[in-house]
Amino acid sequence: MLNIHRLTLLREVHQRGTLAAVARELHYSPSAVSHQLSQLEREAGVPLLETVGRGVRLTEAALRLVARTDEVLTILDTAEAELASSRSGAEGTLRVTSFQSALATILPTALTMLEKRHPGLNVEVYHREVGEAFEGLAAHSYDVVIGDEFPGQPEPVRPGLHREELFADPMLLVLPTTGQWAVPAEELDGLADLADAPWILEPATMPQGRWERTVLREAGVEPRVKCETTDPILRAHMARTGHGVTVIPAMLAGPHLDHTQALAMPGSPHRQLFTAVRDGYTGHPGVRAFRTALGAAARRESPDTPEQL
Incomplete structure (x- = not known):
């Protein structure tokens, strides 16, 4: 049977291009990543990687396997969200990443609300730039991204993610x-x-x-x-x-x-603020509680519009 952890490593190689990049992101040694992928090749019974210069490239069989891995991870996210919903209230750990202006304003207000309403929910906050934030979300390193979009600078459509508008700033x-x-x-x-x-x-x-x-x-x-x-x-x-x-x-x-x-x-x-989560996680009670608190914080912290130039 194929090992889900090794499948996830293969997916990371597809996204990052080198074993060294995967090792840095996941805090492994490159040799450990290589060993796990070699085991996955033995489980699959077909070649999965081929060397190209200093990097590696996935074979056609590996690309099909990565597509199925995305489906499996979405199902597991959904299952986890359903299990969490069977418990009373929002609890557990939610990993949130955002840019600085949100961290300095609405996020602290939202965290204060959550501490009062959902004391069993532990929110971990990470300051990351947009590319790293979305890579981490796809890799399951984070659960929620707070993002922003500027006029004429649309954020790319990222398959497998659910975007919810927050407010215009x-x-x-x-x-x-x-x-x-x-x-x-x-x-x-x-x-x-x-x-x-x-x-x-x-x-x-x-x-x-x-x-x-x-x-x-x-x-x-x-x-x-x-x-x-x-x-x-x-x-x-x-x-x-x-x-x-x-x-x-x-x-x-x-x-x-x-x-x-x-x-x-x-x-x-104005810039448009939004939150993004993986599709399978939209129903997670922690995600729903966080999005509700963030929206309430945005309404509370929204400033009056000054006079126009």
């Missing part, structure tokens, strides 16, 4: 209140008036960074990037201390934007 233009770029809102006609300003942006490799540069260039601004960071709180602090202009999600309005001038951007663009 307006994007704010944030200016300092002291220094050269402390420009009153009434003196700005648009983003083009900030063409010479130093900008504090997300890296261009990130969805928000790509979106920011697209918006600025469409307004005739080729941004002069003074600071590039994925940390929104650092970006806000750089603007607060007069070192440039930035774009911050409204979710972070409040103490993080004290002593700055925050304006709704032209056209009122």
